[in-house]
Amino acid sequence: MITTHVLDTALGQPGAGIKVQLSLLDTDNWVDVTQGTTNQDGRIPGWLDGKTLLAGTYRIRFELQDYLLSQQQPVFYPYAEIVFVVADPAAHFHIPLLLSPFGYSTYRGS
Numbered sequence: 001m002i003t004t005h006v007l008d009t010a011l012g013q014p015g016a017g018i019k020v021q022l023s024l025l026d027t028d029n030w031v032d033v034t035q036g037t038t039n040q041d042g043r044i045p046g047w048l049d050g051k052t053l054l055a056g057t058y059r060i061r062f063e064l065q066d067y068l069l070s071q072q073q074p075v076f077y078p079y080a081e082i083v084f085v086v087a088d089p090a091a092h093f094h095i096p097l098l099l100s101p102f103g104y105s106t107y108r109g110s
Contacts, residue, residue, distance in 0.1 A: 001048060002048060002093045002099065003092070004020060004047070004060055004094070005038065005043040005044075005094075005096050007042055007087055007097070007099065008071070008100070009098050009099060010097050010099070011071060013042075014042025015097070015099055016038055016039060018062055018100055019063040020044060021034075021061045022034050022058060022059070022060055023059045025059070027060070030059060033048075033051065033058075034103050041107065052089075053086065056085070057084070058083070060082045060084075061077060062099075063078075065078040065079065072087065074102055076102050079098065080104050082097070084108075091103060094109035095109070
């Protein structure tokens with residue numbers, strides 16, 4: 001299972017309304033797996049419902065520009081991409097994004 005959430009560390013609130021796309025690398029091409037929009041808690045419930053997770057290299061792309069503009073923050077990073085490897089498809093991979101206008105970070109959460 002892959003889950004994610006966004007926290008706006010500059011404003012101290014969840015990043016709501018952010019479009020997020022999950023893709024799987026197939027040779028040299030990214031193949032869309034699913035997409036969604038973060039809710040008021042900065043999460044996407046049921047993001048992978050009914051989908052089978054495979055071993056491989058994944059990318060989560062967060063579309064940040066519209067969110068930052070809606071919060072009246074400057075746009076330095078219009079999007080952020082996090083690429084990671086799933087070796088064990090039965091494991092839980094929680095990939096959060098901590099966001100501010102001039103930086104972002106991530107980690108493997110639980």
